[in-house]
Amino acid sequence: MGFPYVLYLISQIFIYILVPYICLLVSYRLILHPLAGYPGPFWGKISDGYGGFHAALRRLHLITYENHIKYGSVVRQGPNRLVFNTVEALQDIYLNPRVDKSSLYSLAKMSTQNNIFDTVDVREHRRKRKIISQAIAERSVRMFEPTMSEQIDIFIKQLANSCRLSESINISKRCMWLGGDIVGHLAFGYPLETQTDSSNRWLQSDLSLASARINVYMQAPIVRNIEPLLRVLFAKAVARSFEITSKMIRTRLALDKHAKRDLYSFAADHMTNSESLEDSELWPEAFFFIIAGGNTAATVMSAMFFYLSRYPECYKRLAGEVRANFHAADEIQSGEQLRRCDYLRACINETLRLSPPNTGTLWRQELADDKTRGPLVVDGHVIPPGTELGVNMYSIHHNPKYFPDPFVFRPERWLESSTDQLSVMQKAWAPFTVGAHSCPGKAVAYLELSLVFARTFWYFDFEAAPGDLGHLGAGKVGSLYGRDNPNEYQLYDTFSAMHDGPVLVLRNREATGE
Numbered sequence: 001m002g003f004p005y006v007l008y009l010i011s012q013i014f015i016y017i018l019v020p021y022i023c024l025l026v027s028y029r030l031i032l033h034p035l036a037g038y039p040g041p042f043w044g045k046i047s048d049g050y051g052g053f054h055a056a057l058r059r060l061h062l063i064t065y066e067n068h069i070k071y072g073s074v075v076r077q078g079p080n081r082l083v084f085n086t087v088e089a090l091q092d093i094y095l096n097p098r099v100d101k102s103s104l105y106s107l108a109k110m111s112t113q114n115n116i117f118d119t120v121d122v123r124e125h126r127r128k129r130k131i132i133s134q135a136i137a138e139r140s141v142r143m144f145e146p147t148m149s150e151q152i153d154i155f156i157k158q159l160a161n162s163c164r165l166s167e168s169i170n171i172s173k174r175c176m177w178l179g180g181d182i183v184g185h186l187a188f189g190y191p192l193e194t195q196t197d198s199s200n201r202w203l204q205s206d207l208s209l210a211s212a213r214i215n216v217y218m219q220a221p222i223v224r225n226i227e228p229l230l231r232v233l234f235a236k237a238v239a240r241s242f243e244i245t246s247k248m249i250r251t252r253l254a255l256d257k258h259a260k261r262d263l264y265s266f267a268a269d270h271m272t273n274s275e276s277l278e279d280s281e282l283w284p285e286a287f288f289f290i291i292a293g294g295n296t297a298a299t300v301m302s303a304m305f306f307y308l309s310r311y312p313e314c315y316k317r318l319a320g321e322v323r324a325n326f327h328a329a330d331e332i333q334s335g336e337q338l339r340r341c342d343y344l345r346a347c348i349n350e351t352l353r354l355s356p357p358n359t360g361t362l363w364r365q366e367l368a369d370d371k372t373r374g375p376l377v378v379d380g381h382v383i384p385p386g387t388e389l390g391v392n393m394y395s396i397h398h399n400p401k402y403f404p405d406p407f408v409f410r411p412e413r414w415l416e417s418s419t420d421q422l423s424v425m426q427k428a429w430a431p432f433t434v435g436a437h438s439c440p441g442k443a444v445a446y447l448e449l450s451l452v453f454a455r456t457f458w459y460f461d462f463e464a465a466p467g468d469l470g471h472l473g474a475g476k477v478g479s480l481y482g483r484d485n486p487n488e489y490q491l492y493d494t495f496s497a498m499h500d501g502p503v504l505v506l507r508n509r510e511a512t513g514e
């Protein structure tokens with residue numbers, strides 16, 4: 001066997017084995033895995049400020065590994081990206097009229113019309129925001145409360161049912177169904193009924209996929225070029241999403257404009273509207289509502305169930321507060337009694353700190369037509385035009401400079417800290433972000449979370465399921481990428497985070513006699 005033959009053999013091995021292997025590996029690690037949105041060995045710990053796709057790049061050594069917790073207040077992510085971890089940067093970026101959403105947001109567009117989220121034109125965004133905010137402003141939320149309340153009653157009834165059957169409950173799933181059903185009503189006035197009927201439950205997983213898509217495109221815009229291929233690969237998912245959206249639209253259009261307190265009733269006169277999703281300006285907004293409002297609230301609920309089942313002192317204090325403030329289940333609604341539940345609000349705020357649903361970096365950029373003289377300065381750094389900027393939400397919420405013992409669930413910090421410390425924490429706490437694009441759904445989220453927990457504590461006691469089941473959702477000792485803390489609820493950065501667990505067992509409260 002001569003030398004040329006060996007060379008030939010090596011080249012054949014390279015062409016037929018190594019090249020396909022590398023292609024498969026790259027497509028699996030870079031595209032399919034992050035798109036699928038499932039936790040696995042190639043997902044980075046979010047605390048590094050990169051999460052999702054960048055974790056995959058890092059694994060392939062295509063980017064260097066730098067991390068806030070090790071490297072401090074600002075890290076470079078790629079040639080034109082800076083991620084900060086300070087209060088100064090939060091204000092300099094998100095509250096700065098010279099800075100707005102990065103053009104990356106336009107990559108999220110799904111139909112021919114933009115929605116509020118993927119609109120990067122400042123004036124156009126302002127117009128949409130004015131209309132949409134009305135639908136979820138505090139006053140409108142009060143009118144929507146009876147509908148929300150009905151959905152929460154279904155959630156409670158189903159928990160009671162599982163209690164009766166002595167079932168362990170994966171609460172993450174229940175919260176996803178509840179969150180989806182509430183925003184289905186809020187957006188389209190439509191009963192998705194995922195809590196009671198399993199046939200529409202695929203919607204939540206498809207929406208998680210849509211959210212992972214946004215994340216991948218924002219982390220690596222080049223991947224957007226394979227969208228036509230993805231539409232073929234995920235044709236079934238795309239078709240059924242369009243089918244259900246059309247059904248929701250037809251059902252809603254058959255009713256009077258003001259028959260429901262939903263987004264349609266507020267926006268119908270102000271946005272172009274048509275039965276065809278392609279032409280309508282309103283329906284992409286309503287569809288975005290389901291992504292924005294369903295999964296986010298479900299993440300906070302799941303995380304709060306997790307932390308309360310791990311911190312018995314907090315559990316006891318919250319149970320005591322709820323049971324002392326209300327005398328009957330039907331009193332649990334918005335109003336003075338709910339407002340008096342300070343510890344409940346502190347638990348929600350502490351969960352939003354530890355587990356913000358938008359765990360990653362919300363990218364911003366200096367406006368292209370910025371006429372202001374002088375360079376843009378963020379936290380003392382001069383920023384070259386075109387640089388993408390952001391503060392990583394997970395990192396700043398775990399920065400010990402602002403939150404002592406950052407990994408500990410301590411709702412008391414929101415009630416018992418000194419005025420100075422409280423002011424520091426409030427400036428660094430931004431789960432709804434701040435500025436022109438901050439979340440307009442905050443009032444909906446607080447009411448939903450408060451009612452869910454007040455009613456759950458009214459009817460039940462709960463704890464983590466025994467054995468291995470009870471560890472679902474927790475970090476595991478020995479895991480890589482910082483996922484080794486058994487007391488930390490695990491989130492996966494797919495723009496609006498994914499999660500699984502905790503699994504709980506519930507008991508009916510004896511005091512209620514049920």
Ligand code: HEM
Pocket residue numbers: 116117129132136183186289292293294296297300356357358362431432433436437438439440441442444445
């Ligand atoms: C705990 C629950 C929630 C959290 C933590 C949250 C967080 C956020 C964040 C961080 C943004 C900014 C995203 C960005 O700049 O890229 C946002 C935007 C938005 N959220 Fe929420 N959200 C929650 C619930 C809701 C709910 C319940 C609704 C609607 C019913 C909603 C509707 C929206 C809308 C329409 C936007 C786009 C605002 C704009 O671009 O001007 N959110 N949310």
